[in-house]
Amino acid sequence: MVSFLSCFGGSRQRERRILAKKEEAARNLDQLPSWTAPDNTLILQAFEWHVPADHRHWLRLKSALPEWKAIGIDQIWVPPGCKGMDPNGNGYDIYDLFDLGEFDQKGAISTKWGSRMELEEMMRQAHTLGIGVIWDAVLNHKAGAEYPEYFDAVAVDPKQRNKEISKPLEIHGWTGFDFPGRGEMYSSMKYHWQHFSGVDWDDKGKKQEIYKILGSNKDWAPDVSTENGNYDYLMFADLEHSHPEVREDLLLWGTWITESLSLSGMRLDAAKHFSTRFQKAFLEHVRERANPNFFVMGEYWTGDVSAIHDYLEEVDNQVVAYDVPLLVKFSKLSHARSPDLRGIFDGTLVKTKPEHAVTFVANHDTQVGQMMETPVASSFKLLSYALVLLRKGGYPCVFYGDLYGIRANVKDPMTPSCDGKLPILTQARKRYAYGEQEDYFDQPNCIGFVRYGNAYHPGLACVLSNDGPSKKRMFIGRQYTNCEWTDVLGYHSALVIIDKRGYGEFPVNAMSVSVWVEAAAVKRDGLQKDFNVNIYDY
Template sequence: MDPRGNGYDIYDLFDLGEFDQQGAISTKWGSRMELEELMRHAHHLGIGVIWDAVLNHKAGAEYPEQFNAVAVDPKQRNKEISKPLEIHGWTGFDFPGRGERYSSMKYHWQHFSGVDWDDKGKKQQIYKILGPNKDWASDVSDENGNYDYLMFADLDHSHPDVQEDLLHWGTWITKSLSLSGMRLDAAKHFSTRFQKAFVEHVRENANPNFIVLGEYWTGNVSAIHDYLEKVNHQTMAYDVPLLIKFSELSHTRNPDLRGIFDGTLVQTKPDNAVTFVANHDTQVGQMLETPVASSFKLLAYALILLRKGGQPCIFYGDVYGIRANVQDPMTRACDGKLPILSQARKRYAYGEQEDYFDQANCIGFVRHGNAYHPGLACVLSSGGPSKKRMFIGRQYASTEWTDILGYHSASVLIDKRGYGNFPVKAMSVSVWVSAVAVEQDNLQQDFNVNIYDY
């Protein structure tokens, strides 16, 4: 709706910065031509692009329309608090700048289930639209009684015209931009039946390997399980319970790390879990504020990047900084070590995993590698400096292992039984790899490349 907006106040899904609408042609992020150039460059580098899809609502209608509605209790949306009213809601979408290119669908009040503004009475209130087959979707989060309504003009995903248009859009944009997947914004606010149908449709008609991440934001792991069941495990979901643990432990003195994965999605549904430490919504002052203290971020990232299970997601702001001058190293998380952890995941985080979660303030794990990758040993401290004795394998007897994070200059010698005593500094992480493997990979040279120049 707003040319300066981030895209969550969505107006026209088919306008990628191509048409003169809402006061501008380009979006905040640029024109369609620039978007297509970005896609070509990403694909050239072997990078798949995931689209952030806002399918829950629309904003910025051209004109209000008259219809009947009933006011509901914002804390209990199934509870009506007024008699049926005639209201004027902003639900008329004609897309005059685009016309009928890509889609002839025009949106009107029948295509929505709720609004939060009556332009006739000049009153802000959540209104449920009345009409044939009209109600809140039943297959959404039960928070606030029913959490179908989130903001703006809430789409009715049970309406056949809405379904047809959104399914068409999903195929169109995936093919047009050669997308690898989508993040479904506000997944707990719109029909899981439609989400399942949407994913299946795009996979069948555009990309059989389409990746879908559902932003189902809740710390209740059972609720996430229920969501995944309803979409027949066609999507992944963000491991919010793990993020909450990271946040809570990071603000605790000498936190006990032994149960850090208890009750998390990556523990119970590892193939469907997207693990993360921060994103745009978790920052202080944002809607889903769940900050992880800077002193704990290296530990958190090591746990999601180097272990089995889950699909890790790194926050851009943690790699490059989130202030105006992103070249300022002080704004980067983890002492700038995130690129090294990412490379360690790519090169060494393979094979069976053996955990050493036997001390409250010092845990460790070993990835034993495979035929093509030598594996690694990782030690984490949430207290003072410590050591962890861990089994690497008899085949590594008498070999030296190096801390690729650079916090320890001395190497660790593996004994004849295949064990090593791996140190870690206070409130820190050490990642140990065979010195021979590091030398063969020219790893230190790779790690010294300044990725911030790209």
């Protein structure tokens, strides 16, 4: 009995020490940089893979922009709107960077997304609302050449691209790009075999292989991912970024499109597949010539956080990168039975380099059936988005397919993710997710955290459960004694009263999230509860 009481007393003492430490962390908040930090920003990926090829997407986005602004979105990442080889394709089969839906090429004037005039109308609306636009830049390859050309090449092992598996041979590859519909407008550059480093089809032998093009000083770029030995080649006709004419044309395009559309940033597609030295030179050029505050997201797709660190170092930390390791964790945990949540941020970019992490739950590449399919179970998406949107660190990016639902078939119903609560979470981020953060990651299946607010915004308390219903006792601050806090997600009608020590007992439903804010602040600010999910009615 004595032993039991001794252990019990020691446990209570440890609890008191932990609570005292948490209370101390909440003092003197007005002395910290977070007290006067600027308002949160939020990116929306404004498309998904199955957007219908009705050539009306720019108009659709223009109509939706005011509603997005109202729920806290201030940057949109738009699809690659340059002409692809398929006018109904998503633009990653890039044909002509300088055709934004203006010239009759590849069987159409408009791209899948619409015409250049409609794109410019959407851009004007975005600028009026103070919404920045991030362009999806496909700079790794070209597709849809007008004609094939003869040149020397060597086949390489697809699993080890530095290993040659054939003798040098003459092949007939699709590398002739004249852009007859555009002519000399905007750029006089024509592309030929010497401007590329590899192809995957020999029209002479009717054979598919990965062919490295041979020539003076030609080889795979050395500063790319070392997966498969060297991962320079990805698809189509692979651009050689060390060629001075290629380099000059791409730098010209970067400043041209940034100035023409007043872009706020770019996403570099396939960043692990083309020269990091060129990427660095490209963004420095655009920042110097067109926009000194140009925001760049590098799509360096790997679950290895150390490899992402290496990439960031190679570009002098001048870009941000996708936190793929965090997404992989979300996906794995979401398909396990009641996994331990306490280490959910271990080994992630947002934990190790939060100022360089784009945090996300899904995108067009991770959808079912896509190249980087990494599905997060629907029951876990609300938890994932709460961890992405409401915590410190990172640049959160919300997915269009989660906000509205995926439309793989025109007859399919559109079902938004997160029980339709995602617009409430984005508003909670914009209004309440500020200030210092205190974590309560002390139970395997129920974790929580508090944001203490700052000079301009109140804070919040968030509790997450991936098992049964639970509660989390968390310190809010003695200034809130006897104040009522409400769950802005609406899952709990009862209010939580903060006790005299500044603590609240915050409940959460099974496999759910609750987000608590002082009721007076919610009443004062209001939250937009009505959100039009019928995006294709625009």
